[in-house]
Amino acid sequence: MYEFLKDLDKRWIFLLMFLSVTIPIYIIAKTGKSFPEVPTVLSEAVFQAVEDLDEGDPVLLSFDFDPASEGELGPMATAFVRHCAEKKVKMYFMALWPVGPQMIDDAIARVIHSDFPHLVYGMDYVNMGFKPGNEGVIKVIVTDMRELYTTDDIGTSIDDIPMMKDIENVQDFDLVINVSAGYAGTKEWVQYASTPYPDKIKIVAGCTGVQAPLLYPYIPNQLPGLLGAIKGAAEYEKLVVDKYGGDDPDPKYLEAKRRMGPQLVAHLLIILLIILANYIYFVERRRGVSV
Amino acid sequence: MRREALISTSLLVLGALYLTGRVFFSEHGMGKAYVRAVEVKSLETDPEISWTKYENATQRSYHDAVVKDPDQAVYQFSLSRTLGTWVAALFTLFILSFLYKDNPLYKIAESVVVGVSAAYWMVVAFWTTIVPNLLGKLSPDWIKSWAMPGLNTEAEFIYLVPLTMGVMLLWRLAPKGSWISRWPLAFIIGTTAGIRLIGFLHADFLGQIRNTIIPLVVSSPETGFSFWDSVKNIIIIIGVLSAIVYFFFSIEHKGFVGKTAKLGIWFLMITFGAAFGYTVMGRIALLAIRVEFLLNDWLWLIDPSHARVLM
Numbered sequence: 010m011y012e013f014l015k016d017l018d019k020r021w022i023f024l025l026m027f028l029s030v031t032i033p034i035y036i037i038a039k040t041g042k043s044f045p046e047v048p049t050v051l052s053e054a055v056f057q058a059v060e061d062l063d064e065g066d067p068v069l070l071s072f073d074f075d076p077a078s079e080g081e082l083g084p085m086a087t088a089f090v091r092h093c094a095e096k097k098v099k100m101y102f103m104a105l106w107p108v109g110p111q112m113i114d115d116a117i118a119r120v121i122h123s124d125f126p127h128l129v130y131g132m133d134y135v136n137m138g139f140k141p142g143n144e145g146v147i148k149v150i151v152t153d154m155r156e157l158y159t160t161d162d163i164g165t166s167i168d169d170i171p172m173m174k175d176i177e178n179v180q181d182f183d184l185v186i187n188v189s190a191g192y193a194g195t196k197e198w199v200q201y202a203s204t205p206y207p208d209k210i211k212i213v214a215g216c217t218g219v220q221a222p223l224l225y226p227y228i229p230n231q232l233p234g235l236l237g238a239i240k241g242a243a244e245y246e247k248l249v250v251d252k253y254g255g256d257d258p259d260p261k262y263l264e265a266k267r268r269m270g271p272q273l274v275a276h277l278l279i280i281l282l283i284i285l286a287n288y289i290y291f292v293e294r295r296r297g298v299s300v
Numbered sequence: 301m302r303r304e305a306l307i308s309t310s311l312l313v314l315g316a317l318y319l320t321g322r323v324f325f326s327e328h329g330m331g332k333a334y335v336r337a338v339e340v341k342s343l344e345t346d347p348e349i350s351w352t353k354y355e356n357a358t359q360r361s362y363h364d365a366v367v368k369d370p371d372q373a374v375y376q377f378s379l380s381r382t383l384g385t386w387v388a389a390l391f392t393l394f395i396l397s398f399l400y401k402d403n404p405l406y407k408i409a410e411s412v413v414v415g416v417s418a419a420y421w422m423v424v425a426f427w428t429t430i431v432p433n434l435l436g437k438l439s440p441d442w443i444k445s446w447a448m449p450g451l452n453t454e455a456e457f458i459y460l461v462p463l464t465m466g467v468m469l470l471w472r473l474a475p476k477g478s479w480i481s482r483w484p485l486a487f488i489i490g491t492t493a494g495i496r497l498i499g500f501l502h503a504d505f506l507g508q509i510r511n512t513i514i515p516l517v518v519s520s521p522e523t524g525f526s527f528w529d530s531v532k533n534i535i536i537i538i539g540v541l542s543a544i545v546y547f548f549f550s551i552e553h554k555g556f557v558g559k560t561a562k563l564g565i566w567f568l569m570i571t572f573g574a575a576f577g578y579t580v581m582g583r584i585a586l587l588a589i590r591v592e593f594l595l596n597d598w599l600w601l602i603d604p605s606h607a608r609v610l611m
């Protein structure tokens with residue numbers, strides 16, 4: 010056993026990892042079954058922040074991610090848009106990442122155009138597009154939106170968009186929802202929006218797994234709710250689907266829940282590999298082999 | 301032929317045969333993409349502007365629309381997006397092939413990604429920075445006439461300053477006077493440092509001190525004493541203090557200080573472990589979405605979203 014493991018080609022581990030992800034995806038897709046999710050306090054806080062909104066309240070959704078992190082953040086973005094649409098709030102989309110507008114278009118097409126076709130562009134939702142400048146953009150729009158946003162994503166003057174009439178700056182939004190894959194993202198929104206204006210700007214966020222540990226110190230004062238990685242997305246999906254999904258929820262609103270299956274199997278494999286690696290380490294140490 | 305080359309060639313041939321069979325001889329094919337034509341109207345009425353935008357659609361919605369009305373033009377087969385799906389799938393396989401060993405296919409995919417990204421960034425920077433933020437501020441009427449019909453601002457000649465600084469920045473490419481580029485560079489570094497310093501000072505330094513000033517015993521008139529909230533707060537305070545002691549090198553880490561520093565190391569290790577765990581979760585999610593793309597969007601072997609008929 011030791012001899013076999015000691016010289017094991019790492020490509021076998023890659024193959025095992027590939028299978029541990031592929032087989033659950035295949036089985037879950039074929040059977041339509043997924044693992045149960047129990048929402049944590051942080052996911053419930055995010056859900057509650059949206060639930061507390063009233064019909065017509067303005068909500069800013071900043072989609073600061075790209076296709077590289079779509080697997081983790083796409084389901085969150087879908088769930089956020091769906092939840093906001095169910096609550097009938099006004100949605101203002103923006104992006105600090107250059108490909109963010111494509112992510113916004115994708116979420117709008119997937120949720121609003123297909124399931125909420127009665128929502129009107131310019132009245133119920135607007136896509137303000139990407140602005141370069143990272144935290145500089147946040148720093149400006151917390152006091153003056155029109156300094157940077159003179160038109161929406163398709164070139165319409167901001168003054169011709171009815172739902173922009175009452176919006177001067179970010180402080181006018183009842184909630185800021187940020188879906189973040191890194192810089193610029195949730196950290197910058199906390200630093201330049203919610204921290205300087207704690208009574209006027211409330212932010213909840215969904216982020217990648219890599220970012221999540223860096224954002225926990227901001228909870229709960231500077232960041233009341235956070236969805237960490239695909240697990241957070243699955244929990245939030247469950248909360249939204251439980252309340253608004255009906256008896257036969259659309260599978261597109263259960264993407265994150267489905268992706269928790271490969272997570273479970275792959276994590277079990279990693280735990281097994283860590284145990285085996287430690288076994289090799291201790292056997293070699295007992296035998297006096299330098300490691 | 302070496303054994304390894306024979307195996308990889310055989311696998312490639314088998315894969316190609318399987319794909320050919322699935323594309324040409326199966327009932328439904330694979331890797332096809334469909335779009336829905338959506339009319340987009342600018343909210344401006346003078347002049348009225350509208351155009352057609354193509355959004356991703358499912359094979360099921362295309363099928364249903366054709367059954368309902370064979371002459372409909374809203375849902376269409378998209379050759380360009382089908383090619384895109386195939387290129388994305390093949391490049392995913394090319395990149396994954398690096399796990400076996402470095403090879404020319406991986407190099408091709410890597411080079412294309414680098415080249416396309418650079419070009420994409422250049423185009424995006426032109427249309428989102430140069431056009432609206434510089435030219436649009438200096439000559440709004442001109443930009444309105446050909447690029448941004450909704451632009452309704454007055455000319456702001458203060459933007460001549462960034463234009464001049466931009467030219468100075470590019471001066472480093474000139475054979476003489478490259479030192480000129482140092483001035484705008486110094487301005488950029490200075491302003492960025494200033495903005496970021498304030499952000500970190502306010503949100504991280506002061507904010508984190510404030511977040512650590514919390515009661516050790518949590519109780520309220522409504523809910524009474526809360527044991528677990530008290531434990532949570534005590535752990536936060538012990539963790540913060542012991543981790544700070546670990547980074548305090550003015551006193552030798554011996555005795556009580558040494559033990560506290562050791563406790564700080566434990567807290568740090570647990571933090572790193574949690575961060576590593578989250579990173580692993582993120583990376584597995586990335587692999588899962590690629591596999592799901594290959595099986596679902598490309599090979600049409602699974603259909604978790606019920607997006608297709610004839611499966």
